[in-house]
Amino acid sequence: MKLLAALLLVLSSLAIGASAQTDITVGTTDITLGTADKFALLGGSGITNVSALSFMIGDVGSAPTPGVTGILKSQVKGTLYLAASPVTTQAQSDLTGAYSEAVGAPCGTDLTGKDLGGMTLGPGVYCFSSSAGLTGALVLDAHGDANAQWIFQIGSTLTVANDSTVSIIMNEKRRGPKPLWAKGLEGCNVYWQVGSSATIGDGSIFRGKLLALTSITLNGGVFHGKALARNGAITMSDRQLVNGPPCDPPAPVEFVK
Numbered sequence: 599m600k601l602l603a604a605l606l607l608v609l610s611s612l613a614i615g616a617s618a619q620t621d622i623t624v625g626t627t628d629i630t631l632g633t634a635d636k637f638a639l640l641g642g643s644g645i646t647n648v649s650a651l652s653f654m655i656g657d658v659g660s661a662p663t664p665g666v667t668g669i670l671k672s673q674v675k676g677t678l679y680l681a682a683s684p685v686t687t688q689a690q691s692d693l694t695g696a697y698s699e700a701v702g703a704p705c706g707t708d709l710t711g712k713d714l715g716g717m718t719l720g721p722g723v724y725c726f727s728s729s730a731g732l733t734g735a736l737v738l739d740a741h742g743d744a745n746a747q748w749i750f751q752i753g754s755t756l757t758v759a760n761d762s763t764v765s766i767i768m769n770e771k772r773r774g775p776k777p778l779w780a781k782g783l784e785g786c787n788v789y790w791q792v793g794s795s796a797t798i799g800d801g802s803i804f805r806g807k808l809l810a811l812t813s814i815t816l817n818g819g820v821f822h823g824k825a826l827a828r829n830g831a832i833t834m835s836d837r838q839l840v841n842g843p844p845c846d847p848p849a850p851v852e853f854v855k
Contacts, residue, residue, distance in 0.1 A: 627703040627723070627749060629789055631807070631845075632692030633685065634826055638676065638842025640689055641814075642829040645669065649818075649837040656824065656842035660832075661686035668834075676843075693826050697809045700791035703749050715762065721746040726753055733759040738766045738788065738805075744781070748806075749789045756792045756810075760799035760817075764788070764806065785823030786845035800836055807845075816840070 638656025639645055645660050647668035659679030660666060664686065671678050679686050705725035715734030720741055730752045740746035750756075766782040781787055788806030790796070795813040798804050802819040807826065814825045818836025825832055825840065 629696050629699045631696045634689040634693040634696065635844050635846060637689055638824055638840045639832050640693060640826045641832040642827050643831045645832045647834040651837040652834055654840040659686040661690045693828055697791060697828060700749055700789050700809055705751060721748055723749045725751040728753045729755045731757045732762050735763045739769045740766060742768060747787045751791050753793045755794050756790060756796040758798045758802050758804060761801040762799060763803045766805060781845060783822060784841060784843065784845060795830065
């Protein structure tokens with residue numbers, strides 16, 4: 599009887615440990631963007647665009663340095679802030695809070711040293727102690743949960759190679775694959791916390807809310823989400839489509855590629 603009781607105690611401990619690990623891996627962390635949620639592009643030290651064909655859905659602005667170069671009002675479906683504004687100042691403050699929340703999420707899987715290309719990842723928190731790269735296709739599998747969430751914690755830089763993709767699938771196994779849901783299309787459930795700067799390569803189709811401590815460079819392609827830089831500038835070096843309407847409540851998708 600004593601042996602049986604001991605075995606039951608061990609099995610109970612293992613079950614508790616497994617459950618705790620599951621909660622860390624697939625649980626959700628509240629990340630609140632506040633007023634920054636309205637922005638498709640939010641810079642810290644300015645925004646520069648070189649293409650007259652670039653188009654942004656969502657607000658565009660920068661604080662504390664308000665300079666915006668190469669973007670006309672006709673290229674923005676939202677509010678374009680060309681001068682200092684309490685709105686952009688508040689958005690930066692809210693971004694700082696969201697960035698801290700993303701940093702504080704408990705890491706579920708350490709991917710340090712691995713390229714995200716070719717991976718299929720379920721909901722969870724994935725961390726890189728230094729830089730992270732994506733070459734090719736990254737698939738995010740929601741396992742049938744429309745509220746699935748992914749957080750990528752990157753210690754330094756994020757580099758996305760040319761023609762790379764981030765896609766989200768519902769994949770409800772009992773009924774077969776499902777089409778993307780509205781929030782998934784807009785990258786609302788994916789957070790990229792970058793400890794320094796991010797570069798998204800030409801021709802890429804990227805999804806998620808990109809929260810960079812320093813700068814963001816978009817080299818041309820489709821960005822479903824938000825490019826939000828706390829301290830540095832945002833640069834668009836080629837034709838860029840940024841689909842960044844507010845995520846709460848979800849807005850209709852204007853373009854899909």
